[in-house]
Amino acid sequence: NAGVTQTPKFQVLKTGQSMTLQCAQDMNHEYMSWYRQDPGMGLRLIHYSVGAGITDQGEVPNGYNVSRSTTEDFPLRLLSAAPSQTSVYFCASSYQAGLTDTQYFGPGTRLTVL
Amino acid sequence: GESVGLHLPTLSVQEGDNSIINCAYSNSASDYFIWYKQESGKGPQFIIDIRSNMDKRQGQRVTVLLNKTVKHLSLQIAATQPGDSAVYFCAERDGAGTALIFGKGTTLSVSS
Numbered sequence: 162n163a164g165v166t167q168t169p170k171f172q173v174l175k176t177g178q179s180m181t182l183q184c185a186q187d188m189n190h191e192y193m194s195w196y197r198q199d200p201g202m203g204l205r206l207i208h209y210s211v212g213a214g215i216t217d218q219g220e221v222p223n224g225y226n227v228s229r230s231t232t233e234d235f236p237l238r239l240l241s242a243a244p245s246q247t248s249v250y251f252c253a254s255s256y257q258a259g260l261t262d263t264q265y266f267g268p269g270t271r272l273t274v275l
Numbered sequence: 276g277e278s279v280g281l282h283l284p285t286l287s288v289q290e291g292d293n294s295i296i297n298c299a300y301s302n303s304a305s306d307y308f309i310w311y312k313q314e315s316g317k318g319p320q321f322i323i324d325i326r327s328n329m330d331k332r333q334g335q336r337v338t339v340l341l342n343k344t345v346k347h348l349s350l351q352i353a354a355t356q357p358g359d360s361a362v363y364f365c366a367e368r369d370g371a372g373t374a375l376i377f378g379k380g381t382t383l384s385v386s387s
Contacts, residue, residue, distance in 0.1 A: 165318075194374070201284075203364055203377030204319070211373065219374055251318050261307060261368075264375065266318030 162187050165267035167252050173273045174242040182237040182270050184252030192255045192264075193235040197221065197248040204251060210235055242274045283381055290387040294352040298365035298378055303346060307368040309375065310339060310350045314361045322350070322363075352383075360385045 168183045186193065194209035196219075206219030210229040224246060226238040235254075239246060249271050255264040288294050300308070306327040311319035325332045325339045325348075332339050338351040348365050362382050366375040 196377075201379065203366075203379045204375075205377070206374045209373060217373065253318075261372075263321045263324070264309070266311075266320070268318050269316075 164188065165252055165254055165265050167250075167267035167270050169270060170268070171271050173275065174239075175275050176243060178242050179238070179240050180242065182239075182250055182252075182272070184235045184237065184267060185233050186235075186252075186254040186265070187233065188254065188256070188265070189232060190254035190256050190265075191232070192257065193229065194219070194253050194264075195225070195227065195235070195237045196251045196253065197246075198251060198269075199248050207237065207250075239272075242272075244274045246272065247274045248272060284379070285382045285384065287384045287386065288355050290355060290357060290385055292355050294350075294355045294359070294383060294385075296350045296352075296363050296381045296383065298348040298350075300346050300348065300365075300367050302367065302370065303343070304370055305367045308339070308341065308348050309366045309368075310337075310348075311364045311366060311377075312359075312361045313364065313380070319364060355383075355385050357385045357387055359383060 165186045191212050195207040196204035198204050205221050208227040210216045213232050216227050249269050251269050252267040253264045309324040310322040312322050313319045323334045323339050325341050336353045340349045362380040364377050364380045366377045
């Protein structure tokens with residue numbers, strides 16, 4: 162298994178540009194989520210999904226959209242990038258939706274918005 | 276509201292010493308806690324977890340202690356090695372069971 166994969170690893174955007182961060186897992190996990198990590202901070206939840214076709218907001222959802230059309234993929238879209246969205250983004254997944262088992266993280270995408 | 280925090284942002288130890296990393300949480304209803312290790316440039320890696328019906332859980336060289344009376348969680352690493360150098364996060368499952376709430380992290384530095 163490849164586990165949780167994320168692309169791209171690095172990205173630089175100009176203010177107002179849009180882009181999609183890709184996340185995929187091959188472990189048949191129900192639960193997937195997106196976090197952002199800022200310097201000196203823990204991870205903060207952006208959006209999550211408990212299964213295909215189901216998404217919900219986390220702690221910091223503003224400026225981000227997600228969709229879950231398949232079990233494997235959970236892309237994160239920035240519609241109009243802002244400098245405040247400069248961060249490292251992590252995708253994570255776990256087998257069950259109740260978060261009662263191990264959550265696996267991807268390697269992260271480092272995003273800079275100029 | 277729910278919050279998870281760590282007592283110290285940094286911890287420096289000598290190789291071979293035992294390390295203790297602490298974490299305080301505020302939601303007495305929390306029932307599941309996890310410790311993660313994050314090495315530079317990588318995603319968090321699961322270390323060990325504990326449920327609220329337990330006080331202690333041991334893994335390989337790691338032990339997690341849970342004190343529900345004072346809402347305190349600790350991670351003990353035995354015989355700390357240079358490879359243990361990383362940022363350690365505690366996380367708490369929220370009341371709805373849909374999200375993990377992370378603390379700010381403790382940076383562990385191990386010198387040989």
